Amino acid sequence: MNTDRGEIGGFRLTGRTWIGELGTWAAAVSADGRPASVLRFDPRMVAHPATREELVAAVVADRRLAQAGLTGLVPVADLIAAQHELWLLTAEPVSPTLTDLLAETPGAPRPDAGSAAVILAETAQTLLAVHAAGLAHGALHPGTVVIAPSGTALLSERGLADALNGRPAAPERDVTAWASLALGLAATWAADTPRSAELFERAAATASTRGLAAARDVLLAGRDLLPQGFPTRDRLVETLHWWAARELPAQAGHPVPAVPDEGDIVTLLHVPRNGESSTGAGTGTGTGIGTGNGGGRTDDVVMRFGPGVPLETTAEQIWRAGRHQQETMLPAERLQTARTPRAPRAAAAQRRRTALSAVAVALLVVAALVAWLLRGASQPLAVAKVDVITPKKTQGCNSTVKIRGVLTTNGEAGEIRYQWKRSDRKAPIDQTDTVEAGKTSHEVSLSWTVKGEGSFKGTATLRLLSPVPEGASIEDKATFTYRCS
Known part of the structure; x- marks a missing residue:
């Protein structure tokens, strides 16, 4: 040295x-x-x-x-x-990071929503692989998302903040941070394309409720809402070249x-x-x-x-x-080892095989993501019919009736928009759901509360708003009986 x-x-x-x-x-x-x-x-x-x-x-x-x-x-x-x-x-x-590229620099080319989608999909996939190995990042934010010259998103400082602060690995904290990242990119690089921004916001909400894998699938299923050229990274690489040519010297x-x-x-x-x-x-x-x-x-x-x-x-x-x-x-095992005698070699070998198996599973998931990104446009989601199911038994005083709707699909992922209409109200109830790939049915529900004395027959109608073939109408209705004396 x-x-x-x-x-x-x-x-x-x-x-x-x-x-x-x-x-x-x-x-x-x-x-x-x-x-x-x-x-x-x-x-x-x-x-x-x-x-x-x-x-x-x-x-x-x-x-x-x-x-x-x-x-x-x-x-x-x-x-x-x-x-x-x-x-x-x-x-x-470890530079440039998303923090560097998000800075409002006069004359800098701005990555588009497609660039943001690539970054979100890749960071989600890396986090899934890390979590599958029993680990976590612990400090995910724009400053730890590094953009390589090829436009690939890499994560830096994995596990370091947790080690320095004495925190256990917490994958749920990574999920929350990823959702915040998606919302931030929706408000910046996707601000000019409202449909893309809505896709990122929906992915963020999905991550918070159903996890990163489901959020990643929402992004990939919504590729038709992204700018043309996804996932070529052209705009992102253009920004990287501009940034590299003007990289600042040592800061005062x-x-x-x-x-x-x-x-x-x-x-x-x-x-x-x-x-x-x-x-x-x-x-x-x-x-x-x-x-x-x-x-x-x-x-x-x-x-x-x-x-x-x-x-x-x-x-x-x-x-x-x-x-x-x-x-x-893994981290939890290291804490236990600090309090117990050294395990036999056979046990250590078993732990090593277990850890490597988890990584192998994670790599298979990575390969699946690559196949998603490189394949052509997927078959769009289609809904063949809807069925409404109401209780056959007469409902008693002050009841909340649970009404189910079942949508039969072609097994593709996508977004559905539907409408519930109650016979006691004029205004319909519009809702939106995300359908996972690989499942041919999707269930929705309606809660209808009835109070007071007397008899009442309620009719619930479920109507599909999107996706619906042009000129077609897909809906179903069912009734229930309420009686209170």
Whole structure:
């Protein structure tokens, strides 16, 4: 490492910095000349040894997801400790973010609603894969959604905020944040296309009530409401080129972080390449510690302890406690392990297989999304008939009658608009529902409250408003009897 040139762990800091929620980010160039980023954590947030352990566990979990094939996260190259500081090195840049692209800059091309839909679909899919592995992002917002040069949406800082704040993984918090993101894009990039904005708002509402998978399906089913060209990302890539050509230099008051002397460096993460010994890689000097069998590729963590580092650092204690076992566990299991003896190797292997199976399922879901995005326009939703079902039994005094409506569909996803009409009222009740793909019937309901003495026969009519073939009428009616004496 050359401190005069501003290098750490083989990454050269290029001068542009910005303050984030976790510390100071700096643009960098990796050893092979590729754009990258470096985060110097706020020292106050990483002072406690337990916090550092949680950070290591979060980064290890990310690397295992990447090894299993998940590409929706910004890849982590290394996590480095230097005395009281921690540095995160990413193999891809973490800018521009949605925050950067949403900024109202004069002359900047503005992405369209199709660009927003691509970002929402990809972030939803990545979150679903993360949740399937028993993890969560924990701090999803426009500043942690990175847009790669190809227009692909990547998530940065996964699990870091939870680790620093001692919070358990909470997928429901990610869902709420995603819904807020959808509403924000509806009000900005989709403001000129009301139908697209309504689609995003409906997806946000669906996420809050039925989850991310259903919200993603709403987006994909509503592709005919998006601008022509979805999902080609042309407008988004155009904005990225404009932003890259005008990328701001280092911000005033945010100097490039001072890098530590190489003798103080502790590399917490390193996976040896084929033919590379565990003692000959990484930054700094000192002795490599590992459990790999020879120089072949291994998933074990390798730590390096350079001159000047106390003998019993947090990193060394982590290693001595058995990092290989920690890598194979989900967060809840790590907490349990802290209180119980080390599990047998067979149990650890079983946990590893379980975690990888969850990731494999998540990757199948990713493949399904790609197929959705690349295929042509899907067959539109069609409704063949509606049926209204009322109670056969006479309803007694002060009753609330539950009336059911069943719509028979062709199994495609989409939106339906329908109308309930009660015989005791002139004004109809208009409603809208989202129908899931793969189901050939969809149920709706009407609650009708009747009070007072006497007899009454009520008729409920269900009429389909959309989708309806031109010139056709699809409706049904049914009656019930009320008697109170």
